Amino acid sequence: MAMPRPTAAQLAYGSCTVIFSTLAMLLLSQTTSGAGIAIIAAAALALGLLVAMTVPLSGKRPGAMEQPAAPREPVRASVPAPAPEPVRERAAS
Secondary structure: OOOOOOOHHHHHHHHHHHHHHHHHHHHHHOOOOHHHHHHHHHHHHHHHHHHHHHOOOOOOOOOOOOOOOOOOOOOOOOOOOOOOOOOOOOOOO
């Protein structure tokens, strides 16, 4: 069974989560060691993956046609006829 492709929303949420969580954890921990940075990067990647996989997916697939349940009748708006304007003639000078 093939895995479905990620949507644009999943990619965007996951990427933003990785970037912002990495920056926040590096700033808060103030670590300078290579091991600490690697642990923070791995944690941020895991968090980004978790966020990307939990983004709610809509039940509609792109390009799918929606079938109406029953044919609908057109809506008819009733607009009153415009009132006739009096004819205005220019006065001869």
